Amino acid sequence: MPYVLLLLAIATELVGTSLMKATDGFTRLWPTVVVLVSYVLSFVFLAQAVKGMQVGIAYAIWSAVGTAAIVVIGAAFLGEPVTLAKVAGIALIIAGVVTLNLTGGEAH
Template identity: 70%
Template sequence: MPYVFLLGAIAAEVFATSLLKSTEGFSRLWPTVACLTGYVVSFAALSQAVKGVQVGFAYALWSGLGTAAIVAIGAAFLGEPITFVKVAGTALIILGVVTLNLGGAAH
C-alpha cells in the first residue's frame, strides 16, 4: 500500500506543478486553488507512503519522477524546448534516483 500512496503523491505533485504557470503568480483563483490542492494531496499521500518505505527512497522517487514528468509535460503541452542539456540533466536525475535506491537496497 505505501507504493500506491507514493504513486498518488507523484501524480498529485505533477498535476500541481503543471498548473503553476496557469496560476499567473497565484493571481487566478481557480488554477491557484487546484494547484494548492494538488500539493496538499501530494504531501498527504507522501506522508502516508513514508510509513511503509524509507523517507530517502520515497523522496528520491517523488522528486526524481516528478521532475522527469514535468520536463516531458513542459515539452509536450507548454511549448518548452527540449535541449540536450535538459535531456542530460533529466537523465542524471533518474540515474541519481536509481543509484540511491540500489545503494539503499544493499543495506
C-alpha cells in the same frame, strides 16, 4: 501500498506543477485553488507513503519522477524546449535514484 501512495503523491504534484502558470502568479482563483489542493494532497500521500518506506528513497523517487515527468509535460503541452542539457540532467537524476534503490539507501 507505499508505492501506490507514492504514485498518487507524484500524480497530484504533477497536476499542481502543470497548472502553476495558469495561476498567473496566484492571481487567478480557480487555478490557484487547484494548485494548492494538489500540493497539499501530494504531501499527504507522500507522508503516508513514508510510513512504509525510507524517507530518502521515497523523496528521491518523488522528486526524480516528478522532475522528469514535468519536463515531458512542459515539452508536450507548454511548448517548452527539450535541450541536451535537460536530457542529461534527467538522466543523471534517474541514475541517482536507481543507485539509491539498488543500495537500499544504505551507505556501504
